[in-house]
Amino acid sequence: MNILDLVVGKPIKTSDERAEQIGVSKGIPIFGLDALSSAAYGPEAGLSLLIPLGILGVRYLIPISVAIITLLVIVYFSYRQTIAAYPNGGGSYTVARFNLGARASLLAAAALLADYILTAAVGISAGVGALVSAVPSLLPHTTSMCVGILILITIINLRGVREAGVVFAVPTYLFVGTLLITIAAGILRVLLSHGHPTPIAALPPPPPMTEAVSYWLLLKAFASGCTALTGVEAVSNGVKAFRKPAVKNAQRTLTVIIFILTVMLAGISYLVKVYGIVATDPGQPGYQSLLSMLIGSVFGKGVFYYLTIASILIVLSLSANTAFADFPRLCRAIAQNDYLPHVFSYRGRRLVYTYGIVVLALLCGGLLISFGGVTDRLIPLYAVGAFLAFTLSQAGMVAHWRKHRGPHWLKSALVNGLGAFVTGITVIVVLVAKFVEGAWITVIFIPFTIFIFIVVRRHYHNIKVLTTSRVPVRAKLLSPPIAVIPIDRWSKISCQAIEFASRISPQVIAIHVEIGEYSELLRADWDRYVDQPFRDAGKEPPKLKVLSSPYRFVIIPTVQFILDLSKKHPSRTIVVVIPELIESKWYEYFFHNQRARLLEWVLIAKGNERIFTVNAPWYIGERS
């Protein structure tokens, strides 16, 4: 009955969420997509900071990559333990809440919200980046393509998606497969050419060196490159979904994901160095993504090239899509603790968390538009949230081990402690290195979000105190209400409303606003169809009250009558029965009931606690 039907689909029936039990091979695409797709933008994010070094920049890629991969391995061992300790799912918010207290959990929640918003934004922008590398003529339309994909993903999510394994599996394996083939073929070519391969598709000329190398520059490159790690926490959130033994299967899945990611990162770095690929200026004419240049160098721009680019675009869009599942779910968890408005915890017509999806889409769209859909500009914002969440999660695990003190607790605490330490250091590095470039936005966003959490919580608390009652109901002396029915003519609808009113009260008043030709007819009908039957049944008949309205307005005199009635009977309750015609087609909504809604709205706005409204639905067509 709504225009929304067209776009987001008809309301769907409730059915229990399918609790599919998944194994390692299915787990890799579902929980690994986000982490693996980071390989498509992480290395480039680091490398593009080395542009000012010209062709020399390539030299420093390997040490930076080694540092990032080391960090990845530490985070891996740390999350292996989280999986074991929280088999029901150990997201940063949960772990921080149970082990570090409410304040730390709010920090984790805010960091995670920032992380998810950026996951969506970077996924889309990097995917479009791959596309414009393959089809340079699309470059001027970067922002509008980003917004288009965002709108598409939003609509898909508002309609509700069953996370069908195959949708994730095919592109993920295609992405991993093509990239590993490229790496293997690239290494083979390097060996065959004795370390001096010739790129098949010509590379853009390296830019001139405009800056001397400095530790500061390398640190910034490391900070940006760290975004290659984002998404590795996904498995630890979803342990519950695995087949038994769930913990073992989840850990195996994590191992495989991290292994593939390591191979991809190492392979990409090695080939970039050997081929001498230098990043191109993001957002400028002539831009080409790192992977585009790499695949072009190894295979040329043939079918395989376009297949790989397509799989990158799809995988990155799907990774944005995971944010559309995670963000609303986290909002729901926060709302259930009263830190966000409860609307975030209600599922809408399509069994999805509509509010969370819409809020994410707006924030993500705002970012994409402000930053022109250029990944490189979004990266500084991304790393802060993601690594802050990592740190809090690991720190929470340390507290967890200290509390539970099982066997080997100290070893476990040390592993997580190392994870917390290095990710914490990374947060600080990213903050310092990237503050001016955009990290400050996250620095403002996180405290602001926490402020909102606190204000909302306080509001709910106040309302709770205000409505708390220690007074019993007044069971005696509950007189029936006066029932009032607005009526335009004698119809099946008004008949139903009058019958209902008579069920709940012996004192029924029908009010008719005299605006047209119906009044005389109504009086006659009323005598015949209402007054007489009641008299025949020996009951007090309802009264018909005709109100005049010189300007043909209906709502105002009706409301006035009800308010006057309420004043005249200060001890009585008044029920206004509002008949409503329910039609089946959405556009028919515009024909009817607007007056009913308006009357209800005005009564709520101007009324008092003794005035109640009843919706009396009258359905066109058959109903069970």
Place this chain on the structure above:
Amino acid sequence: MNILDLVVGKPIKTSDERAEQIGVSKGIPIFGLDALSSAAYGPEAGLSLLIPLGILGVRYLIPISVAIITLLVIVYFSYRQTIAAYPNGGGSYTVARFNLGARASLLAAAALLADYILTAAVGISAGVGALVSAVPSLLPHTTSMCVGILILITIINLRGVREAGVVFAVPTYLFVGTLLITIAAGILRVLLSHGHPTPIAALPPPPPMTEAVSYWLLLKAFASGCTALTGVEAVSNGVKAFRKPAVKNAQRTLTVIIFILTVMLAGISYLVKVYGIVATDPGQPGYQSLLSMLIGSVFGKGVFYYLTIASILIVLSLSANTAFADFPRLCRAIAQNDYLPHVFSYRGRRLVYTYGIVVLALLCGGLLISFGGVTDRLIPLYAVGAFLAFTLSQAGMVAHWRKHRGPHWLKSALVNGLGAFVTGITVIVVLVAKFVEGAWITVIFIPFTIFIFIVVRRHYHNIKVLTTSRVPVRAKLLSPPIAVIPIDRWSKISCQAIEFASRISPQVIAIHVEIGEYSELLRADWDRYVDQPFRDAGKEPPKLKVLSSPYRFVIIPTVQFILDLSKKHPSRTIVVVIPELIESKWYEYFFHNQRARLLEWVLIAKGNERIFTVNAPWYIGERS
């Protein structure tokens, strides 16, 4: 309680519309603004068609102007009679409806709607045209300025405006005054220079002659120039508003308006000819409006010039504003005859016809954007609607005189007949001359609108037949309903709801969905605050039914329980009492009641005619 409050203001109280009685001097700005402002674009619309003739085009201006002024005089006498015959207001729709029947009235209605949409669009575009003439650097922003002014006017009208006389009077008299001074000064200069005045501000060089003169071209120029007549019908719609003797005062007002308009049109034409002003290409760099060139020629571009341009911009914007009063009012009249959805006849929170205003804004915005805010491209659409309405109104008057056959009826019928004839001819001329340039849009719009009228009318008719009843109410055997109350915890809100439910039914069931820590507490509270008091009063206590919900969803189990209950008791009525917390600040709306609304919505969508919902409002703060 709504974000709308910020933009369109808080709901306002009802008060009767002020029935101010106006005289001639106040009537001129209020009813004349629209007609007089036509002088700002009508002559230019004609002249810009003569651009291909180069400097020679000026020669043909005078005969075209004479034709237009003759038409104006005929229309004047025709409308004088309409005023006398319909002292309660004789708009085209009314006159056609009473005299030519329902079909012709629909044609008139559709033509008028087109007319109002174009009045708004042309008013805005011509105003912006004056502005960019004075400040040429604004030219590239024409469309966005048009949309900006449209949004401003829309918001002002959604907030509701009392048509304060002074707001109209000052700019109208300023506009008329400055223009008449310009004309007088121009004629003086012509006399002093013996017919060869030198423009003070240099005129743009006349374009080369690219076309030979043809009757076809002159006909097109006449058709466009006719838009100078739009708006003259306004007085006849508003006779009621005049001081007694209303008809005399209205006629005098019309006389003055037409006299001023004639002087302005004649003066502009004469000076344009003598100064040899040639129109510039609209929408192209170097564009300058006709009046801008004229005033510049006479006075140079000093303070007086900018004052006049400012008054033109304001007067044209106000003329667009009159469409925002007329369009919704006409929609209301049409909706009251069931030809448009009834929503058009409801006044919203600010006592304005919100739907009509929004629809006008959307249509007008669509036109302004499609045509790039260029008046010259909108003109062809404008003349068709306006002159079709003229014709139907005059033809209706002929039928009126024939029916009433008073003294001199034949003379009156002849005057109106001449009016109908010449305006009818003009419609055909405009249609033929301007079909390709845009008149076809109006030709599609009018039948399409009539089609909508008919479909809507049929829909309402069908619903009326479907709901018509010749069956009396069942006065006997009306058993009380089963009352169901969703309850989360014991609070003042649930107490109020239970008391209300007990007033209307002896059988009350409270349902509680177990999702959190409240359940045990609620059971204890229930025994103490509900069960015991009812037993003490010797009444059957309400039942508490606890439903489990593993996924912490509330709506679904509640609805399921109610549907099951309805199935179990096929002869009983069920009332669902939905407590609602009413707060006073708009943003607090997001905190509460979304669940209540959702429950109500799902119950209506999935429910049946025996399931009713009650809104039980609980107000924070004091209420009378």
